[in-house]
Structure formats: structure tokens, C-alpha cells
Amino acid sequence: DMTDRYAVIGNPVAHSKSPLIHAAFARQTGQKLVYERLEAPLDGFVDTAAQFLAMGGSGCNVTVPFKEEAFRFANLLSDRAELAGAVNTLWLDDEGVVGDNTDGAGLVADLLLHTTLAGKRILLLGAGGAARGVIAPLLDEEPASLCIANRSADKAVALAGHFAELGEVAGMGLAGLDGQSFDLVINATSASLAGASLPLPASLWQTGPVAYDMMYGTQETPFLAQARAAGVQQRLDGLGMLVAQAAEAFYLWRGLRPDTAPVLIELRAQL
Ligand code: NDP
Structure with a gap:
């Protein structure tokens, strides 16, 4: 056969x-x-x-x-x-x-069905395997900037350093997001898997960014529920x-x- x-x-x-x-x-x-x-x-x-x-x-x-x-x-x-x-x-x-x-090409292809990436300010939440895999493909789209924020700040800082040659990348802890705003917020943490929501400042949602959760399922994820409660219109899951x-x-x-x-x-x- x-x-x-x-x-x-x-x-x-x-x-x-x-x-x-x-x-x-x-x-x-x-x-x-x-x-x-x-x-x-x-x-x-x-x-x-x-x-x-x-x-x-x-x-x-x-x-x-x-x-x-x-x-x-x-x-x-x-x-x-x-x-x-x-x-x-x-x-x-x-x-x-x-x-x-x-994985990164998949994320970018899906994002481009819904929004443009060139010139955008992107926030990537998380610094695990899923985050690491999408950084270079995101930077290839020439965003204005990419901010990586993680519960353990050191991992985000290390990732930002690793990819620094490819574009404008910064790394920080979640507390560093206070007062900042973005055009696109991507959740690449596994917090949604555990049903947990992230401690994110209200400033994040004030400019009406696109919210993208790499997780998917029958239920709305905690991250997308958070975005909806903050009035975000464009909310996408990872399917x-x-x-x-x-x-x-x-x-x-x-x-x-x-x-x-x-x-x-x-x-x-x-x-
Ligand atoms: P890892 O275990 O490698 O990384 C987990 C990340 O989530 C770390 O940055 C960790 O932070 C953070 N995190 C976990 N729990 C919490 C919490 N309660 N609060 C704040 N931060 C938290 O996982 P992966 O990177 O492999 O996967 C992440 C997600 O991406 C999963 O939900 C997975 O299902 C999804 N995914 C979806 C794909 C798709 O095709 N749609 C493809 C690949 C992944 P810290 O470093 O501080 O521990």
C-alpha cells in the first residue's frame, strides 16, 4: 500500500x-x-x-x-x-x-486575516515555548515594536535580548505594563489553561486593541473574557x-x- x-x-x-x-x-x-x-x-x-x-x-x-x-x-x-x-x-x-x-507562521497568517501588523505596537504575554516560537515571525511583519511581558520578568528580558537583532523588542514583568497601551495584545501564557486570568492594568485596553488568545475551546477563555469586560471589540482565540x-x-x-x-x-x- x-x-x-x-x-x-x-x-x-x-x-x-x-x-x-x-x-x-x-x-x-x-x-x-x-x-x-x-x-x-x-x-x-x-x-x-x-x-x-x-x-x-x-x-x-x-x-x-x-x-x-x-x-x-x-x-x-x-x-x-x-x-x-x-x-x-x-x-x-x-x-x-x-x-x-x-507555529509562528500560523499565528501570523491567522492575525493577517483580521488585522495588519506593519507599524503596530504588539504586546506578547508569556515567555514559554509558544511565545518563543512566534517572536521572529511577528518581527518579520515589521511592527513598530514588540513588547514581551511575563510573570517571571527575567525570562521576558532574556527573550527580548535573544531577538534584539530582528527588531524593536523589549522585555519586562507584568507590572511594567502599567500605563502602557498597544494595538494588539497576544496571550501566549498557559494561564487560560488553568482558568486563571492575568493581572493586567486597565491602560492596556483603553485604546481598543485586538485581543488574541492562543488558547481555544468551547468556553470563552479568561483572557478574552477580561478583554470583553474592558470593552474590547475584536477578540480572537487560537483555533x-x-x-x-x-x-x-x-x-x-x-x-x-x-x-x-x-x-x-x-x-x-x-x-
Ligand atoms: P509554557 O509552559 O512553555 O509557558 C507557560 C507561560 O505561561 C509562561 O510564560 C508562564 O509564566 C505563563 N503562565 C502560566 N501560568 C500563569 C499564570 N497563572 N499567570 C501568569 N502567567 C502564567 O507553555 P507554552 O508556551 O507551551 O503554551 C502556552 C499556551 O499556548 C498554552 O495555552 C497552549 O495551549 C497555547 N498554544 C496554542 C497553540 C495554537 O496553535 N493555538 C500552539 C502552541 C501553544 P512563567 O514564566 O512566569 O512561569
């Missing part, structure tokens, strides 16, 4: 939407492929990925908590994966295992980013760009 095989590797992975998204892309573009979920043991990412590729797998996506391990596993890295220090897309080519990171990063991976593997809009509608209806 010559059907190309792909997978998403994570732990836990049971709730991953990636198989649904890639199946929809394959239907839409007439590509013959299968895409499965693979749960790797917490200490077994490399074995799971190596075995999948050795047994005929063409490529895989990597999700929590293995993106840094996938970065070390790859023999060749794209520039954006190198900058992110994390890999979410792997495939085999003649020279070995190639690693790329499509569009999820579909767009998958489309970017599909393009890397198959050379075709699927139309994300109908897949996002289908996925939203299934949440």
Missing part, C-alpha cells in the same frame, strides 16, 4: 485536532494520505519518532511536551526552527530528518492559529496550500 502516512506525536495526544484538520486538507486537495495520533511515553519521544519514520512514515507533527526534543532530534533545521529552539513539523529527505516550526500552522505543515509535506477557512468553520462546529 503506497498511501503516505503522517502522525502527530504528543503526550497526551488523545484530544489533538490535528488528525481532523489534515484529513480535511487531504479531502479538499485530493491527496491520498493517512494521519494518526501517536502517544509517546514521556521519556520515549525519540524512539517513537524514529520508529515511525523508519517504518515508512513520511512526516509528523510534534506537540506538547516534545517540541524541544524534536528540535534536538532533527538533523537539519529551518532558520525559523533554529530561532524558535523548537520543532513542530518533521519529515524525511535525502539528507535525513528535517525539522521546521510552523485559527491551530488550523493555519497545520496548513503550513501540509504545504511543507505536500507542496499544496489548503484553504483554511472551510476547515476552521468545520472544526469550530465540532468543538
